[in-house]
Amino acid sequence: MLLIPCPWCGPRDEAEFHYGGQAHVAYPENPAALSDEEWARYLFFRDNPKGLFAERWSHTAGCRRWFNAVRDTATNEIHAVYRVGEPRPVTA
Amino acid sequence: MADSTVAVSMAVPIAGRRSPAAAYAARFEAASAGGGLRLAEIPFLTQVNLRVDPKSPAAERIGTAIGVPLPVEPGTVAGGGDLEALWLGPDEWVLLAPDGAAPGLVARLTEAAGGEHVSVVDVSAQRTTLVVAGDRARDVLAHGCTLDLHPRVFGPGRCAQTTLARAGVVLVAGEDGFRLLVRSSFAGYVAEWLLDASVEYAGPAAGA
Ligand SMILES: [Zn+2]
Numbered sequence: 001m002l003l004i005p006c007p008w009c010g011p012r013d014e015a016e017f018h019y020g021g022q023a024h025v026a027y028p029e030n031p032a033a034l035s036d037e038e039w040a041r042y043l044f045f046r047d048n049p050k051g052l053f054a055e056r057w058s059h060t061a062g063c064r065r066w067f068n069a070v071r072d073t074a075t076n077e078i079h080a081v082y083r084v085g086e087p088r089p090v091t092a
Numbered sequence: 093m094a095d096s097t098v099a100v101s102m103a104v105p106i107a108g109r110r111s112p113a114a115a116y117a118a119r120f121e122a123a124s125a126g127g128g129l130r131l132a133e134i135p136f137l138t139q140v141n142l143r144v145d146p147k148s149p150a151a152e153r154i155g156t157a158i159g160v161p162l163p164v165e166p167g168t169v170a171g172g173g174d175l176e177a178l179w180l181g182p183d184e185w186v187l188l189a190p191d192g193a194a195p196g197l198v199a200r201l202t203e204a205a206g207g208e209h210v211s212v213v214d215v216s217a218q219r220t221t222l223v224v225a226g227d228r229a230r231d232v233l234a235h236g237c238t239l240d241l242h243p244r245v246f247g248p249g250r251c252a253q254t255t256l257a258r259a260g261v262v263l264v265a266g267e268d269g270f271r272l273l274v275r276s277s278f279a280g281y282v283a284e285w286l287l288d289a290s291v292e293y294a295g296p297a298a299g300a
Pocket residue numbers: 006007008009010059062063064065
């Protein structure tokens with residue numbers, strides 16, 4: 001079980017959170033101009049690194065806020081958490 | 093229209109009104125007989141959900157209007173007695189007051205909001221309040237709560253939205269124990285769970 005540090009509430013049990021996938025996926029500026037292939041790429045294609053990954057989490061059973069976390073997908077270690085709107089911190 | 097009688101409880105019984113954990117009163121009392129633990133329901137508290145940007149003039153006016161500055165530190169409670177403000181999120185609070193205070197409180201908040209981007213909702217019927225108090229309160233809650241409940245971390249003046257035995261609760265720490273704000277539809281489940289978790293503590297307190 002992970003202990004995830006919500007940037008508002010502090011460390012909480014993983015069961016209080018929901019996962020939201022890769023962070024910093026920008027919504028297309030003009031979705032209507034995209035081809036089906038480009039739209040599908042925006043909707044369904046995500047990075048799948050072994051190592052550090054910036055991802056979205058929601059503290060659903062707590063403050064109900066979305067935030068971002070940098071998690072090592074190989075070790076599950078969480079290297080940083082930051083609030084929506086804040087830039088991704090530099091992590092080793 | 094704001095009025096100054098907001099804290100006066102309307103003691104008029106409302107026909108047919110029954111609190112969500114009313115059926116557990118006798119069993120709560122029995123479980124409290126040992127002295128190490130006290131279970132009870134505080135029915136019908138006024139609960140008003142408030143959403144407002146804490147940096148806005150409206151938030152400041154609201155703090156002045158209710159006489160309690162909205163707490164901005166996560167997981168803290170401001171005020172006391174007849175009006176408490178519990179931090180639920182960076183722009184969300186729940187205000188607790190005695191039974192019957194909702195109409196006046198909502199009116200005061202709405203007036204202080206002054207047409208700004210503020211949400212004021214009377215959610216009194218959404219949850220009931222359970223008391224888990226006494227020397228054994230922490231031990232009982234620890235059976236189903238992942239928070240560190242040590243007073244050094246979660247002492248009086250602190251609150252948290254979390255889960256107890258997988259049910260969503262707002263946990264409020266006080267001098268003598270905890271209050272649990274539990275959704276009405278979960279009140280029976282949480283009451284049963286508390287009674288079950290209390291069995292081993294129902295006797296006299298250790299050392300007593
Ligand atoms: Zn949180």
